[in-house]
Amino acid sequence: MIFLFLLPLILTIFTILFKYIWIPLRIQLHFRQQGIRGPSYRPIFGNTAGIRRRMIAEVESSHAASFKHEGVVERVMPHYYNWSKVYGDPFLYWFGSQVMLAVSDPDMIKEILVSKSGSFGKIRFNPALKALFGEGLVGLEGEKWIVHRRITTQAFNMERVKEWVPEIVDSTLNMMNKWDANIEARRNKSEFEFDVHKEFHQLSADIISRTAFGSNFSEGKQIFELQEQQVALVLQALRNVYVPGLRFIPTKRNKTMWKLDKETTELVTKLIKKNKKTKLNSNTLLATLISPSKKDDMLDLKEIVDECKTFYFAGKETTANLLTWAFLLLGLHQEWQNKAREEVDRVCGQHAFPCSENLADLKIITMILNETLRLYPPAVMMMRQASENVKLAGRLDVPAGTQLFLAMTAVHHDVRIWGEDANVFNPMRFLEPRNHLASFFPFGLGPRVCVGQNLAIVEAKIALAMIVGRYSFVVSPSYVHAPMQSLTLQPQYGAQMIFSRRN
Template structure:
């Protein structure tokens, strides 16, 4: 009887201790730590909103974004208040001359950095301790591969993946780029009516086109064969992004909600499809079949070289790692190019004089002949136009980093647990850095290159900057230049009366209601 009593007492005490530990941990996470961080930031003159348990500014920011999304804009490039109203509100309220302000994402202070020198320090190699924000378990279902890692794991993956994106490798992919462009143009030519005119949603067209390019260049398959992966990844992106906007509650992914179940179903299906493709490629390699020079083959070849060179298993990628990188090809490669081409067509429709200049340059360099790899580098006006579109409509509107230990940054000292937000779109639209015409489309500002346009300040970084600059930047620019050159040779474009100007941030900056334009078929000279 006495033994049973003490066992029951011990069990009760253990339960109470565990409950006490859980309660204290929750209190530390949701109250004591945020208040300490708030005091340390304000003591350094950094102004921001006051912390509110437990969501911080999440709910208020959601309301601001929802309100901004309700109505389209007049035709202009003044888009920041619609795309990031929560950021402009914080900067307006607490910024002033201070280029560092903060708000609360749940119990974490999110510091907005508007100082180009501090942005450069964060993104440069000397500040490697400012890490990527850790993904939640739900965000990891999107599997962004290289983009989601830090430290040695990131360095190892970059060493292996880099060779697949060298310029000579991209040059070998030109026939695949060209084949996808030809199919796009042929499809459009079949759609024209007797007057050579048709109304089309250019956004969905470029999504299909860029998915086709990724399918062929990554897996040597055409769009129809890669369609299932593309469609699933697109659905997963939307499911994950809307969750990422909210505070993640630990364990919530296990609740059998319809969205949780769908996210898991997509993850399993995409993993199975990619695993099958990788196993088929491994079988082909073992049988000595001819290589295809696609991204998957180059990745696996580089992976084998890394393993053989280091004679260490941890120097290579596992099948799971390769699957993650393949997911990255689809999400990053497809999204970035499609939105760049979409906004370029919208902007050229708004500014027909620049459309004419770009077309004249393309015809001067190529005539009616198919564009060549070498010729693309001669398209100065087209390059200027792309840079100005990327300035006004960057694919990614922010970058996030965080501190895992105390870090010195300029005159500030940030304790561990602080999130650092680099507002790409705010810096790209800043009147202070770009002048009074910052909201105007003026490709001439890039006529002497990016360095001259930015006065060597880090105020233009649509693909990131420093060691972690987007590995697929050249891939995207070559693909976009080739597609635009071919389109300008054969079509002119204007906005459809049904077009609604509504830039919206869903992982990348996209037109909320699509991009309806009218294409006019041109007759060769």
């Protein structure tokens, strides 16, 4: 009788010991026998939940003494920076009982991202991320992903994006006219200072609203504001080990996240229904989602809502941050600002704007944007998971379930790949094609490469060309250089710059 009473307790204890002690220690030994080391596993909570949070808090409470690029890796992925110096590359670490293999070797990264064997897949979404992306393209796998990818690829092909150029020009012109009004209001002052990070977020929000959803920033403003509030809560959740079932408990944070998600879903649903009734422009992403070219690709309302959430967030964040870092770099490096301006004057004329026909001629601007993406990529890393036991690089046995931390920012700053000037802003390095596919991958590689990269690059090229053609600018003395990993790489304290109108 006593044995029957104790049996469930014994089984529970055995399960905990097996899952949280025996398996992780066995995996740790497996990698150590192959020469892969890292900080030792600590049962139940691993070693990064607390240590990683502390490292992030330390770097976010400090800031660089000057605007240099050497410290980017240390600031945005401090755990990788510190442990890679001690244990080399690759190295092993833990997030709770989940094993993580940190990788910065381009050959391994290429094999992981470009592999068609199906050995490496997306990791399962932390449920907190669903508050931002729903079950859209970013987190899907299998047949559903194939359908969603086919639809969105059609929406963002280059020919379609070129049709949006007038909209992008118009949005940028509206922003610059607002800036000119600020200059005129100052009368005796020919220059003005402001936070370009905020300005570019509004610009990108307007462009993604107009091109992808047939609306405008004012119509989508509330959606963007709700998502910004959600980001702060999601980031808190991601920095802690996920406890199964915790998301269903009505904590203060969970209740706030539920409320924000409900309001966002309602607003996006209203936008979709409105556009269905008004028969929106067929060139938009939303039109493609509602009426795909293949009948077999029909999405239900929830799927459309989730894709809209994804592109509202990702479409705004990626380009806004790219433009922010590009302008900071050009404000710091006046010689490249002048080169960009000379190219714009030559290609577009002093009083003309970029168009779909001359975008390819903006070669210097393209090199500047690539160098910006190298030094300050929107996503600082990528994650994948081994879906089966696999031999990586022909020598490393990786057990199924191992998560792979692909240290993109570290690769982009690696002197072994880019030379001794790896931490120097030098767009000329992109004059010739890069030698290795996985030495530069700001939008990912392989079948899951970012579907919206065409729009992001075209949008950034147009905005940069138009602004550099009308204004000269420098970094403000009040700017504090503190790159920070939120869900994307952004300046922790904004990006204060001083602009003056060209004669």
